[in-house]
Amino acid sequence: MSTAVLGPGRLAWQVAEVTDTVTETPRVRTLVLDVPDWPGHRAGQHVDVRLTAEDGYQAERSYSLAASPEEPPAVTVERLDDGEVSPYLVDEVVTGDRFELRGPIGGYFVWDAAGAAAPLFLVAGGSGVVPLMSMLRHRAAAGSTVPARMLYSSRTLEDVIYRDELEQLNSRTEGVQVVHTLTRVQPPGWTGRAGRVNRELLQEVAFPPEANPIVYVCGPTSFVEAVAEALVGLGHPPGRIRTERFGGA
Amino acid sequence: MVHVDGNAIAGLLETVFGRDLTAASGRCSGCGAEREVGAIHVYRAAGVVARCPDCDTVLLRIVEAGDRIWVDLRGLTTLELRS
Numbered sequence: 001m002s003t004a005v006l007g008p009g010r011l012a013w014q015v016a017e018v019t020d021t022v023t024e025t026p027r028v029r030t031l032v033l034d035v036p037d038w039p040g041h042r043a044g045q046h047v048d049v050r051l052t053a054e055d056g057y058q059a060e061r062s063y064s065l066a067a068s069p070e071e072p073p074a075v076t077v078e079r080l081d082d083g084e085v086s087p088y089l090v091d092e093v094v095t096g097d098r099f100e101l102r103g104p105i106g107g108y109f110v111w112d113a114a115g116a117a118a119p120l121f122l123v124a125g126g127s128g129v130v131p132l133m134s135m136l137r138h139r140a141a142a143g144s145t146v147p148a149r150m151l152y153s154s155r156t157l158e159d160v161i162y163r164d165e166l167e168q169l170n171s172r173t174e175g176v177q178v179v180h181t182l183t184r185v186q187p188p189g190w191t192g193r194a195g196r197v198n199r200e201l202l203q204e205v206a207f208p209p210e211a212n213p214i215v216y217v218c219g220p221t222s223f224v225e226a227v228a229e230a231l232v233g234l235g236h237p238p239g240r241i242r243t244e245r246f247g248g249a
Numbered sequence: 250m251v252h253v254d255g256n257a258i259a260g261l262l263e264t265v266f267g268r269d270l271t272a273a274s275g276r277c278s279g280c281g282a283e284r285e286v287g288a289i290h291v292y293r294a295a296g297v298v299a300r301c302p303d304c305d306t307v308l309l310r311i312v313e314a315g316d317r318i319w320v321d322l323r324g325l326t327t328l329e330l331r332s
Contacts, residue, residue: 011263048260062257106259107272108287221251243288245253 013050016073016101018093024076024161028127029090030066032074035101041065041073043138044110044131044216044244047103049075051085059084064130064218064244065104068137073104076161078127109244111135111216113142118214119207120148123197123227125219128246129161132218136169136176149177151205153197153223155184179205197223199230209235214242221245255289258297261311262286265320274329279306286328300324 020032043065050060061084067074079090093099109131111120120139122132129152139148154160160180170178181193181201193201207213215236217227224245231241255262255271262270271287282303289308292298296312301324308324 010267011260046256046259062260102260105263105269106256106287107269108259108285109254109256109271221253243254244256247253247257248251 011102011105013100013102015098017098018095019072020095021093025159027079027090027159028076028161029079030074030076031089031093032067032072033101035073038073039104041067041069041104042107042110042112043069043134045104045106045134046131047073047075047101047105049085049089050100050102051088052100061085062105063089065134066130066137068134068141070138070141076127076130076133109216109218109242111138111214113138113144113146116144116146116214118146119211120146121206121213121215122148122150123202123215123217123219124150124152125197125223125227126154126159127161128217128219128223128244130218131244132216133162133165135216136166139176140169140173145175147175147207149179149205149207151179151181151197151201153181153183153219156182157185157187157190197227197230199233202227202230203234206231206234206236209237212240214240216242216244218244219246221247250292250294252290252292252300255286255291255299257291257293258299258311259287261297261313265311265318268330270328270330272331275308276326276328277301277304277306277308278324278326280304281326283329 016033016035018031019034022030046062046064052058063075066076077089080086124132166178169176186194217224224243259271273286276283290300290302298310299308306324310321312319
């Protein structure tokens with residue numbers, strides 16, 4: 001419809017085919033996609049997905065790309081129980097299924113390894129980890145050596161997305177440190193942090209403002225607001241903090 | 250109402266303007282603050298309303314209706330795009 005008015009721009013709806021699925025947590029699944037003429041993407045970008053019901057009703061949502069630019073496109077989707085799109089993508093879709101997609105989209109919440117010198121500080125709330133994972137994967141695939149730290153807040157250990165891969169990055173990749181905090185339940189013997197991300201935890205984990213880090217914060221709106229405010233309070237210039245808010249929750 | 254970022258309407262903006270707009274800088278007509286379109290505050294209802302994070306001035310409104318897109322850029326004094 002819109003494209004009919006404005007002509008077929010570069011950003012057109014096209015059909016993506018699911019080539020693989022990965023169950024990340026009981027509520028989260030990754031879909032690896034084949035998109036004809038995929039132009040390549042940047043770490044942090046997203047796609048819009050559109051589903052059309054038999055009666056013509058359409059629902060459209062945005063999902064962050066989880067894959068590094070060096071890999072085929074993949075999205076990681078969290079099921080929202082009252083959602084119109086995510087239950088289908090998390091529970092129903094099987095390999096070989098197709099749906100409409102447009103992208104890659106966005107030029108603001110992106111990180112390019114080429115030319116990057118500033119330390120990279122990533123703060124994730126829940127499924128806000130997805131675009132930040134793309135950045136860490138990109139850092140590794142591109143052979144970047146900039147110091148990188150991720151502070152990742154989840155409700156429980158079971159909710160941690162990419163847990164094994166993050167553990168590998170943390171223990172085996174030089175220059176990468178991943179710190180988890182669990183806000184609701186901590187398992188016996190938990191050696192990570194507990195509770196919400198606050199000023200004290202940020203002060204401890206973040207690169208100091210003097211190191212001039214570039215900071216990416218992604219998660220629910222309330223999480224992003226609290227983290228960004230605390231970072232500014234610690235002396236990080238607002239212009240060095242990029243945010244992506246998911247909305248409610 | 251909970252807001253999201255200009256990022257969230259990147260696809261819609263690119264449909265309208267034919268290129269990514271989230272990395273462009275916009276100047277607010279209310280307070281003069283200049284920041285990336287990806288960082289402005291976006292509220293979604295029947296249409297999209299974007300406001301200045303500093304002073305809450307309405308920067309732009311976009312409504313999609315059938316075969317039309319209606320764009321109101323009342324609050325943006327300037328837009329600076331870089332290649």
